[in-house]
């Protein structure tokens with residue numbers, strides 16, 4: 001399969017080059033030139049398979065240079081019982097006739113990032129071999145919480161990789177911080193940055209483009225790589241779970257063959273909902289994609305007006321993994337909608353220079369036929385957690401609650417009650433404090449006390465990887481100024 005840059009069709013490569021590079025040399029995103037269609041006969045076969053086998057079949061369509069044997073080994077390692085607490089890996093929980101919840105948080109860090117970050121290290125190290133790269137990958141990550149831990153857990157002790165995560169000192173929850181600072185593994189590093197998430201993210205971008213640092217790294221046998229969702233190796237495993245969920249719904253008779261359904265996704269960087277869009281392009285009968293945002297509602301506005309404008313206040317919310325104003329993966333959607341790299345380049349240039357761009361009207365109309373956007377604030381988020389708990393005896397986290405609010409708004413506005421699959425992106429125990437407040441309980445003590453409190457209140461067991469944080473030794477206490485992040489890189493090479 002041919003991969004191209006969203007900004008230049010003459011930049012082309014195969015899958016392993018796309019995964020090893022992460023980003024195209026012109027700053028565009030490496031993306032398949034076309035998407036394979038899945039015939040009905042294939043779906044019939046996939047229906048009877050395990051999650052791991054579905055993953056092999058679907059990923060193989062995109063990864064020609066990988067053998068079935070290779071992919072089978074990766075899927076077994078990434079989604080096996082040592083990593084996921086259910087054999088279904090990504091189970092679908094049906095709430096009522098037309099509302100189904102896709103649980104993406106059964107992995108080692110209890111957030112949906114595991115679905116891709118457990119697979120990416122296998123794809124990346126194999127891609128290094130296939131592209132005859134001899135140096136070690138030095139993976140830099142800036143995180144607002146979930147990506148950092150997911151990447152650390154995925155890459156720990158993976159041969160030919162080192163990973164360094166930067167998190168904003170006061171910008172992550174206590175549980176998220178503990179998850180990272182207690183990380184085990186011989187090739188990992190974690191450093192707090194004095195600043196907010198944007199500072200950490202900007203700092204990482206600066207390290208990537210620091211010529212002297214890159215040369216120093218090369219002298220010592222390393223090169224920089226990314227585990228961010230701009231890497232195709234993160235989008236692909238996300239395509240798998242939407243197709244898998246559709247197969248489950250068909251198998252269990254919740255949806256009839258050919259019947260349309262919607263997918264509703266709590267969105268930040270636009271990676272997760274992009275995968276759902278690709279599944280639609282592959283021929284799965286997805287009708288609408290409902291994009292849910294918190295108070296940082298730049299995408300809601302964009303999907304309604306075609307104007308993307310990041311010149312606005314940034315809010316810290318109780319769904320922090322969606323606190324983001326620049327959604328990188330939107331660029332892949334723009335490419336798909338316009339099929340015109342020059343047009344995409346123009347929008348991205350305007351975004352860089354003015355923080356704003358306006359889509360051509362017929363592109364807006366095309367987008368609106370498929371996507372719609374809704375947002376809600378923290379108070380509404382909590383109200384929804386309580387409602388869902390009372391109505392269905394089902395506990396959801398703050399991010400998933402934003403999605404349920406969006407679905408409710410969509411149904412009220414359109415009177416359309418077609419079946420909908422809602423992506424559930426984190427375990428409620430990861431955000432115990434806010435979830436407790438939603439249920440009317442005042443959280444007491446630190447993040448881990450709230451975990452116990454929530455378990456007691458609901459009678460649900462706290463996930464083992466979170467409960468196990470108590471008593472774990474903190475390994476990383478390093479802090480840097482945002483201007484000195486290179487020091488952290490160099491000290492990891494010693």
Ligand SMILES: *Cc1c(COP(=O)(O)O)cnc(C)c1O
Nearest residue numbers: 146268269270271272321425426
């Ligand atoms: C990362 C994350 C999101 C946002 O996903 P994107 O792919 O960035 O849109 C939503 N919820 C949780 C819990 C996350 O960790």
